[in-house]
Amino acid sequence: MARTKREQAPEEKRNEIVAAARALLVQEGYDATSISRLAAAAGVAPNTIYWYFKDKDEVLIAVLDAELTASMSDYLQLQTTSRTERLLWVANQLAQVSRLVSTVHTRLEQSPAIHAWHERFHELSEGVLRAEFQQAGVAADRIEARVKISVFAIEGLLSHPLPEAEKRAICAALVGE
Amino acid sequence: MARTKREQAPEEKRNEIVAAARALLVQEGYDATSISRLAAAAGVAPNTIYWYFKDKDEVLIAVLDAELTASMSDYLQLQTTSRTERLLWVANQLAQVSRLVSTVHTRLEQSPAIHAWHERFHELSEGVLRAEFQQAGVAADRIEARVKISVFAIEGLLSHPLPEAEKRAICAALVGE
DNA sequence: ACCTGAACACCGTTCAAGT
């Protein structure tokens, strides 16, 4: 096909791959999302994925970045409710992409790129929580442990789903309400 | 080789496979531990693994069972120190096999056998923690949330290693000391 | 610049055959 006959901007094709990858990674997981399946879902040949991405982990990172951007902008429009409800909202948002979270933790050790993304994500999350605890008047020398415990508890809620009431009780215990 | 000429009891060979699997799974992880590598380490042909185990996940479960049995008997000889120190000990024990923990969480969704093992392990762990909180005089209606938060925090410490002092601060915050 | 068909070295698992 001649170059002038393009029907699609190149980054649109890339976005299609990312969208297909998001759906597959969330619903089926990393291992079940083979490059062949992803290519079929995106309507390209398997090796075409490698024109747009260095390797499979870079596809994952593109999905994670898109997800993070969308979720952060949602969070910022939420400053109305109580701290408990805000934390519960975050837990429930992440629960919708829990397979993504679990995949990140598994591939941490094998992929330096995923490792770096994970570090960045935790710095961001802990910054937000630190600000919440400061605002709530928690003593300065107790904030760090409280921040870590909250992060760990949220992650725990992802891999071990609980009824809404129990989740809320845990969030309340975490923020001290 | 004639049957009477056996140099090795059959379960000894099985134990060798489990021992080799433990080392590989802890040091290299599930994906990196291919059946071929495991077979080479155990000194058998790859398909011989399938004589002793139904599939790769059953090898993992055999390793997990051996690990759990050994750790539980260690824990029971530990009833001397403070609650903080006991919790920290558990965290550090698990940290030595954190790759195993991470593997269990990843394979949960794909293997019903791993899922069942994981449920059993949590029931056991939560039972132990519940007893600790009761003994510490925590109000009955607050125990469940405290138990869950502690479990989640321990798991968090595994995937996000921290300096010993921070780990101890977190354990102290969890048990309320 | 963008995309592909064919190949490479793997993987977990199965099966028929040997002792």
Place this chain on the structure above:
DNA sequence: ACCTGAACACCGTTCAAGT
């Protein structure tokens, strides 16, 4: 009962070739 060689259908990735 225990173990194997050879095969099966996959996998992520690369490469030379096409437009």
